[in-house]
Amino acid sequence: MLRRLVFSAFAAGTAAPSADNSRPAGASNGRVPNDLAPCERSVRKDAPELVQVILVMRHGYRTPLYGFGSLESLDWQCLSPEETESIFSQIDLYRVKPSSYIEEEKCRVGPEVLDVASFRKAVVGFGNCFSGQLTRLGHQQMSALGQKLRRHYVDFLNFLPSEWDARQFFVRSSSIRRNVESAFEVIRGMYPKSRENVAIHLYSPKEENIYFDNTCKTLRQLFLEFRYPGGINAEKRQWGPLFEASDFKDVSEYQSWSRLSPPALCNKLWTIFAHNLPFPQGITPESVVKACELSGKYHGELLSDPLVCKLGIGRLLKDIVQHLQYKISTRSIDGSEPANGDWSPRLVLLSGHDSTLAPLLQTLKLSKGIHPTMGSVIAFELWAQKSQPEPTYFVKVMYNFEDMIIPECNNQIMCPWNDFFELTKSKIPQDYDLECHLPKASV
Template sequence: MHRSRPHCVLLLTLLTLAGAPLAVQARTLRMVTLLYRHGDRAPIDTYPKDPHKDAAWPGGLQQLTQEGMRQQYELGQYLRSRYQDFLSSSYRRQEIYVRSTDYDRTLMSAQANLAGLYPPNSSELWNPEIKWQPIPIHTVPVSQDRLLKFPMKDCPRYHELMEETVQLPQYQDKMDAWKDFIKEIANHTGYSVEGTGPRRAWKVYDTLFCQKTHNLSLPEWATPQVMATLEEISTFEVMSHVGFHKLNEKARLTGGILVDAVLRNFSEVLRRSLPLKMIMYSAHDSTIIALQGALRVFNGRHPPYAACHIFEFYQETDGSYSVSMLYRNTSSSAPYQLVLPGCSASCPLHRFIELTAPVIPEDWGKECHRKDNSSPATERAIIALSALSGLLVLATVTLAVLYGRLRKRYRTM
């Protein structure tokens, strides 16, 4: 559900019209948008000297585990409990839209979540032995996903920003402090020292974390201190992508895209009086980090499995609209409130739009591509080469014509 950029103007107009006293008796929940991380999974990769390799994971690397399925099912049950008076007790396709990134673990997480959110009632039981009903989940290829899988490969400007970030003194100081530690990790894991940096340290940590979670033995060198340092490096790596340098511009190329979509969708629901009540996004820790980084509410901690960021849109008693944000990062306690800097917990929607405007891209494609840095001398060289190529082509054609005429004349003799 995406429209043209002027959605903020339209939404502000709708909010102004709604500001007049209406026959609204109480604060009313109008729409919910939520983004969650997939459930527990196998490691993304293994390292060369990993004693377990991928044989330890029956479902395969990167795949959702049974524990991950249980986590998502429990999240779905929580959402049913929280929104039992908002969503219909039976599945209604007009009320919910579900989108996932095109990965097995996120698609399966969405399926498990929906099983907990919409347990079939008697009329929905298509097979009495299966307490489950199919619900549509939408996706697009990873290479085309600009909403939930942020540009790491095809956004030159983002790479420029990261190159600038790693040159900062605060970044270089950290790398110098970890230099000897990273050499040791390279030796233990079998990676080359030159190729071992923060990103690879994160992969090693991820592998060890997954193995520890699933009660697999860790190598002797993976002491609690080593694990703590790897986690510290991983956290620093995450922060470098959303902080330290040109925060708004980074956000415009990543999490701001999703902030924009959340506002666009609510604008569309109001404009067209749609019955849509919930939009559900099944994605990754990186998606949550980018979103919360753009909103300036990221706490610096890695989102755990099944972490869920919630937007709740309300119509107030005076007819105006507000938005509240919640974050559920554990099943042992209720989600806690997130407050957009510069606003209140229940943020008036027009204020929310104003505060997030700097992180919403006007034209992502234009903002993402490198500026033309070619010098006048380079441009002249390109023009000269083009002219020379043209002359060569012309000479080739002329010779071909002459050769053809000579052959024709020779044959007629």
């Protein structure tokens, strides 16, 4: 029962157990339950028309990024090499420049570009898996997310086509294998009958903006100032010890767990919990709650500095704004799709990480600190209201299918496009390379 309560708390995006026994896909029984009912939303006849959706999601359940002690002996289950090869035979990978889908400029690349060198070095044994790999349960979880998106955007809103039409979609992922596979599973979950390959686009390592750039000197300085001497160390002291050394089988295992950063600790415990695997001696379900609450606090404190958000996720926010802006610019005044060759997709899918979703939520002041669990998704919806002389556009944001109030837009859910555009200006770096090498006070 306690496992179920813990899972329910974080499925709802809260930081403490609740009495609700509902569980997300891949709950503690290690299976994907049939709990993905269509979203219940009434649509009035005079309601605005949905014209574009940008989904920013976190990858599905994975193995830990690195292991120690008893972690590697747990029964992790992943796809076989043959199954993985079959998936990649259905994916076309392309290297693109930021926003280059507009000109359709892209270069075909192979799977060998995935997983940066640092991740290759971290590979350790996890049953039949490697570190950071999307597990079999993670594949099922993301396919279930795709099915829910289909029910919502195809069956319920009649927004996306019932049959796969590649021109209506743009999919981009970080160059990490689990993210590419997660994006593929979402699309296949939405369109299981399609036999066309799925095009997934990647930025070069230098241009990647879907997570924090560790080459940005100003950002590194801000991280160091946060961590030492106060910051999260002070938070840890405030919370007290998460574990008792005497509960562990040896001192080295206790030290391995206690030295982890709050996000790393939450991720490691959460994935053990989600797969219904036994906790190591000294770890309890209460540890999951406490660690993930602390991780939310960590994100809240770190991202309370607008400069961290601006340099950390501002370039991705710029991409999102440009997608929306281009969609508006290519629509006719009467709302029809352009006939002159201009094109923009109906759905943009961006496959990222917890370090993608947390700062996006915080920079728009949609959260004061949350740890986005694996499989979480932010939706930016662009709506058009017929008016004269031309349509009026609005942006709505949802987190895990729940409408979000936008504080900087007069606490509205439907934020007028011009207001949304204006509130994002200060959150986007004007000259990223320059601002990353200036003293903090000059930025």
